[in-house]
Amino acid sequence: xxxxxxxxxxxxxxxxxxxxxxxxxxxxxxxxxxxxxxxxxxxxxxxxxxxxxxxxxxxxxxxxxxxxxxxxxxxxxxxxxxxxxxxxxxxxxxxxxxxxxxxxxxxxxxxxxxxxxxxxxxxxxxxxxxxxxxxxxxxxxxxxxxxxxxxxxxxxxxxxxxxxxxxxxxxxxxxxxxxxxxxxxxxxxxxxxxxxxxxxxxxxxxxxxxxxxxxxxxxxxxxxxxxxxxxxxxxxxxxxxxxxxxxxxxxxxxxxxxxxxxxxxxxxxxxxxxxxxxxxxxxxxxxxxxxxxxxxxxxxxxxxxxxxxxxxxxxxxxxxxxxxxxxxxxxxxxxxxxxxxxxxxxxxxxxxxxxxxxxxxxxxxxxxxxxxxxxxxxxxxxxxxxxxxxxxxxxxxxxxxxxxxxxxxxxxxxxxxxxxxxxxxxxxxxxxxxxxxxxxxxxxxxxxxxxxxxxxxxxxxxxxxxxxxxxxxxxxxxxxxxxxxxxxxxxxxxxxxxxxxxxxxxxxxxxxxxxxxxxxxxxxxxxxxxxxxxxxxxxxxxxxxxxxxxxxxxxxxxxxxxxxxxxxxxxxxxxxxxxxxxxxxxxxxxxxxxxxxxxxxxxxxxxxxxxxxxxxxxxxxxxxxxxxxxxxxxxxxxxxxxxxxxxxxxxxxxxxxxxxxxxxxxxxxxxxxxxxxxxxxxxxxxxxxxxxxxxxxxxxxxxxxxxxxxxxxxxxxxxxxxxxxxxxxxxxxxxx
Ligand code: SF4
Numbered sequence: 001x002x003x004x005x006x007x008x009x010x011x012x013x014x015x016x017x018x019x020x021x022x023x024x025x026x027x028x029x030x031x032x033x034x035x036x037x038x039x040x041x042x043x044x045x046x047x048x049x050x051x052x053x054x055x056x057x058x059x060x061x062x063x064x065x066x067x068x069x070x071x072x073x074x075x076x077x078x079x080x081x082x083x084x085x086x087x088x089x090x091x092x093x094x095x096x097x098x099x100x101x102x103x104x105x106x107x108x109x110x111x112x113x114x115x116x117x118x119x120x121x122x123x124x125x126x127x128x129x130x131x132x133x134x135x136x137x138x139x140x141x142x143x144x145x146x147x148x149x150x151x152x153x154x155x156x157x158x159x160x161x162x163x164x165x166x167x168x169x170x171x172x173x174x175x176x177x178x179x180x181x182x183x184x185x186x187x188x189x190x191x192x193x194x195x196x197x198x199x200x201x202x203x204x205x206x207x208x209x210x211x212x213x214x215x216x217x218x219x220x221x222x223x224x225x226x227x228x229x230x231x232x233x234x235x236x237x238x239x240x241x242x243x244x245x246x247x248x249x250x251x252x253x254x255x256x257x258x259x260x261x262x263x264x265x266x267x268x269x270x271x272x273x274x275x276x277x278x279x280x281x282x283x284x285x286x287x288x289x290x291x292x293x294x295x296x297x298x299x300x301x302x303x304x305x306x307x308x309x310x311x312x313x314x315x316x317x318x319x320x321x322x323x324x325x326x327x328x329x330x331x332x333x334x335x336x337x338x339x340x341x342x343x344x345x346x347x348x349x350x351x352x353x354x355x356x357x358x359x360x361x362x363x364x365x366x367x368x369x370x371x372x373x374x375x376x377x378x379x380x381x382x383x384x385x386x387x388x389x390x391x392x393x394x395x396x397x398x399x400x401x402x403x404x405x406x407x408x409x410x411x412x413x414x415x416x417x418x419x420x421x422x423x424x425x426x427x428x429x430x431x432x433x434x435x436x437x438x439x440x441x442x443x444x445x446x447x448x449x450x451x452x453x454x455x456x457x458x459x460x461x462x463x464x465x466x467x468x469x470x471x472x473x474x475x476x477x478x479x480x481x482x483x484x485x486x487x488x489x490x491x492x493x494x495x496x497x498x499x500x501x502x503x504x505x506x507x508x509x510x511x512x513x514x515x516x517x518x519x520x521x522x523x524x525x526x527x528x529x530x531x532x533x534x535x536x537x538x539x540x541x542x543x544x545x546x547x548x549x550x551x552x553x554x555x556x557x558x559x560x561x562x563x564x565x566x567x568x569x570x571x572x573x574x575x576x577x578x579x580x581x582x583x584x585x586x587x588x589x590x591x592x593x594x595x596x597x598x599x600x601x602x603x604x605x606x607x608x609x610x611x612x613x614x615x616x617x618x619x620x621x622x623x624x625x626x627x628x629x630x631x632x633x634x635x636x637x638x639x640x641x642x643x644x645x646x647x648x649x650x651x652x653x654x655x656x657x658x659x660x661x662x663x664x665x666x667x668x669x670x671x672x673x674x675x676x677x678x679x680x681x682x683x684x685x686x687x688x689x690x691x692x693x694x695x696x697x698x699x700x701x702x703x704x705x706x707x708x709x710x711x712x713x714x715x716x717x718x719x720x721x722x723x724x725x726x727x728x729x730x731x732x733x734x735x736x
Contacts, residue, residue: 003626004052007633010087011060020059020491020519024051027579031505031515033058033136033490034628036381037205038507040185042579048206049239053626053633057470058489059519062089064471069095069104078476082446082701083632083646085471091486092523097478104475104484109527109535112483117539119436119463119481126153126415128435130425133159133394134442135383136490138503138515140558141529142385142392143566144551145440148537150393150403151412151544155419156434159394160442160629161386162422163449164345167353167716168379169390174354175361175603176370176377176588177595180387183340183376184509184583185211190374193221193336196254197265197360198346198722202232202639203625205344205380209236212253221332224254226346227262227620228650228697229690231639256329260319262618262695263723265347266356267318267607269363271326274307274315276334276366287334292368296591296600303362303602310607318607320692338374339367344382346620349722353713355605362602370600371591381508382629388506391566391584396421405565410546422448423717426709429457436463437479438536440529441487445474446630449707449719452679467532469522472630473701487529492517494528496553501528503555504576506584512569513581530555612694612725617655619669620722621700621707630701637699640689647681649728650689650697659728661686666731669698671724673708681706683731696728 008017023029027042034054039046047055068088074097077085094112095104107115120129131149133142149157161169169179176182188194188211201208213236216222224233234257235250244250260268280287293300312323319326333339341360347353361370361377369375381387393402396419403414420428426448428434437444437458444466448454454477458464461479468475469489475482488494494501494517502516527535534552537544551558559572568584569575575582587594595601612618624642626634635644642648649669651661661667669681681703691697700721711720 003638004049004056007053007056011056011062013056013059013061016059016061016519017056020055021045021047021052023518024055024491028516030490030517031384031513033384035205036384036387036508037207038185038509038511039513039580050203050206050628054628055491057086057631057633058491060089063522064089064091065093066106073102074104074476074478075102082473082630083635085473086632088471090469090522091471091484093486093525095484097482099480107483112485113535113539115481115483116463116465116536120152120540123435127156127419128433129154130156130158130420130429130434130437132425132437132439132442132444133157133389134440135160135381135386135389136441137385137389137529138505139385139388139392139562140503140555141440141533142389142394143558143562144530144533146393147406147410147546148533150406150414151410151537151541151546153415155396155398155415155417156425157394157396157419158422158425159389160383160447161390162717163447163719164382164386165348165379166718167348167713168357170716171354171357171361172377174595174601175358176600177593178586178588180510180586181376181378181508182370182586182589183378187340187374187376188215191215191220191338191340192374193223193333193339195333195339195341196222196224196226196233197341197343198226199342199344199380200226200230200232202230203623204382206232208380209253210238212236213238213251216253216255217251221255221336222253223329223332224257225260225265225268227259227692227695229257229259233257256332258321258325258329259692260321261692262620263350263610264319264321266352266359267315268321268326269356269359270307270310270607271315271319271321271323272330272333273359273363273366274310274312275327275330277304277307279334288366289368293365296593297365297602298597298599299602303604306604314607318609334367338372339364339369340374340376340378342378342380344380346722349713349718349720351610351713351720351723352605352608353718354715358603358605365600365602371589376589378508385505387508387510388504388512391506392562393566402565409561409564421717423709423712423719426454426457429461432460435461437461438465439474440467440533443472443474443630445477446472446701446704449704449711449721450709451701451705453709467529485532486523486526487532488517488521488526490515490517491519492521493519496531499554501555502576504581510584510586511581512576512584514576530558610723610725613672615727616725617694617696617728619696619698619703619706619724619726621703622697624699627699642687645685646699646702647684648687648698649684650687650691651728652691652693652695653688654693656686656688661728661730663688667728668731669703669706670727670729671706671708673711677708679706679708686728696726
């Protein structure tokens, strides 16, 4: 927690930050703007180090005002690091980009909305605009935003989920008929086994470690599966455990740790399935839940054939894990009466991500581990309301029922043609067919793949608008016209007509609850996200009968509309008046399978390996412990032994020797896509690390430049940021 404390000092937020920390994650407080791990019981000081950093970053007393922009051209700011930009403080007034002086100049809200309205009204077709959403956006702002985009006439609603758990949604919808996790926190308190795929909770969902520690102490198996041996998965000292804090004695987390090759997860899961089927054949009834399989599933025979046809050799070479270790994992899973499978980007950002996640579901189905206590699927979301935004209709593929109810509620005909997701939006902006980009939160230019391509695409726009709390890279990649619209933070009081407004969020486990900010806003000119959306909508839709102001001035009215349009939200205002909110429920969690077959499906796919050229390694992009998505809080990564360096590449020692590289050597990472186009990330520090041979890891956004825009997961179109073929060569050597 010292690191967190330093963040409060660095942000000069000891006052406002400490006040906010007394309220974060409390039933009558505000929701941490960090990840989407659920709150659980209402208790004081229930936040992790990264939650503390997120609150410190938001409650900073540093301000960016007109003077700052007067002193810095966009070109000068572009030369600064993402860390430096983050450190400059809170945005406090709307700014408009002036091409002549290459500076941002102050603009009034009215004038800003007018500019946005006139550009949008002038576009020949609504599909020439894109409305991007980051996962920090509240349910109320998200619902109003999708209403704006659809009333404007487009489904171009790309969101950060396209780049993270889209593969989970596609896979789960096909396998079990719902795109969300099926478990609750209570299931974690009851389970006998937790499988952790491609996730680093110590940095990305730190309070999950409390849950894992409790499960391990209860005797549950925790099987960690990650190419990197992450500190938080090995052991944990709970900050509220004074004895451990003093003695430094950490309690173990993983009971078994497998480090597969990057992209080796499907082979690994097939190996576990193969052992279970072979064990079942040797001792019928000892491994599989036949009543569940026959009563609730379809596709088992094809699946069993696929597994039988997959050799152990292919499994061992594909996963990089020896057979006996796979059998060990499968045995521990078999001996556990109930089990939960968790995963994050380590599974979702691969070419075969959807098929791999469906194999994880197959593994759960073999033992009936869905829809009973202590069992189920748990994609762990990385952004506090990314799941809620999707529930509110932030999707480029809206369902016909949702559109029908929306149209009925607001008396208009929403567009039904599918819109553009993130990668499609990038390509359309680059091609000039999308000309206006509006970003509700987030840092699109830094978060997206193929950074050079993304920046060119944004610069081709006639208008770029970013609704933000702090300065970031995207503000500096301007369209011909560019606007920065500063909004309130989660911790801040949102008074509309003198009435304090509450917002709502939905966590990874479908719990929906209220969030109320009470800190003084960072500036008198700040507006809330709903108010900004309403301002843009009114300016763009001059004839609209939708009562934008009434909705933006009383969020209860937004929730009344949500109650009419979104299933599961009836009596919404009453439900969130209850401390802790309510559980949305999950049909698959009740063993109701809302897919075409009306059954949970065993879905098979061949083991595929991404071709590598000689000398290429499999690179995965990762977060340091001092970052949250593209927000860089600091330059250290203490759990991996890195100090004051963001351009680090973790390499296997033997791979370094083979390339004549010593620890600390300066190297270039060179990627060549399927068309032969070369991308470079230069001057990285070669760092030996416990990672399988042939694999490498480095931080994003610095290595997003290496992810080709066309390199996406099948069917989910998610960028393959976890598997990028690269050559690592001495800096400047061009790698001859
Ligand atoms: S675990 Fe996630 S939501 Fe909870 S305090 Fe930490 S960052 Fe915030």
